[in-house]
Amino acid sequence: MNETIKLLLERRAVRAYEKKPVSREDLELIVKCGQYAPSAMAIQPWHFTVVTDRAILDKIVAANKEIMKNAPEEFVRAMAADPDFDSFRGAPCAILISGQDDRPMTIADCANATDNMAIAAQSLGLNSCYIASYQVCLNAPGGETLKLELGIPEDYIPNFALCLGYGTEHPEPKPRKEGTVNYLG
Ligand SMILES: Cc1cc2nc3c(=O)[nH]c(=O)nc-3n(C[C@H](O)[C@H](O)[C@H](O)COP(=O)(O)O)c2cc1C
DSSP states (O other), X not given: OXXXXXXXXXXXXXXXXXXXXXXXXXXXXXXXXXXXXXXXXXXXXXXXXXXXXXXXXXXXXXXXXXXXXXXXXXXXXHHHHOTTOOTTTTOSEEEEEEEETTSTTXXXXXXXXXXXXXXXXXXXXXXXXXXXXXXXXXXXXXXXXXXXXXXXXXXXXXXXXXXEEXXXXXXXXXXXXXXXXXXXX
């Protein structure tokens, strides 16, 4: 099996990390791989916000908890009440991916960039967790101020993030669904 196939099969969502920071050199390489993802008509409708200051991530988590504690779903309120709840899954840093809101394939393009970065991180010996739920507070009424503080351009919508770090857990892959492919010819 070649190295690329191995990385694709071995990458897992990791939700527990060492405190050890990710080097600037690795982060720059990872973002570069995001920027080299395919995008419809090469529009590249993305913006990457690299956050290595855990206090900034904690501020986003606190804003999310404020919203979650009034959620209609009981399990979401329970998550908000958990002092250990962390939208960023205990990672020391995260790359937020925001997309230009008026482009036709923005979500797909941002998803491509996020996945490219997850694989790049894996190849550098890092672990990651692809997340979306962190953005609730940024896209809720009043989220504009926090978006501005994060330097997210005005017409961009945060949609995904990649939590990054050195994992302390090694989850087994979830079983993959059967019957999701047919071959013709
Ligand atoms: C679009 C998207 C959104 C996700 N959002 C979250 C999230 O908010 N929190 C989280 O812990 N994991 C999140 N995940 C990770 C998935 O739960 C994970 O990829 C899935 O369980 C499969 O596990 P694997 O990545 O190890 O193969 C998200 C993944 C994707 C692709």
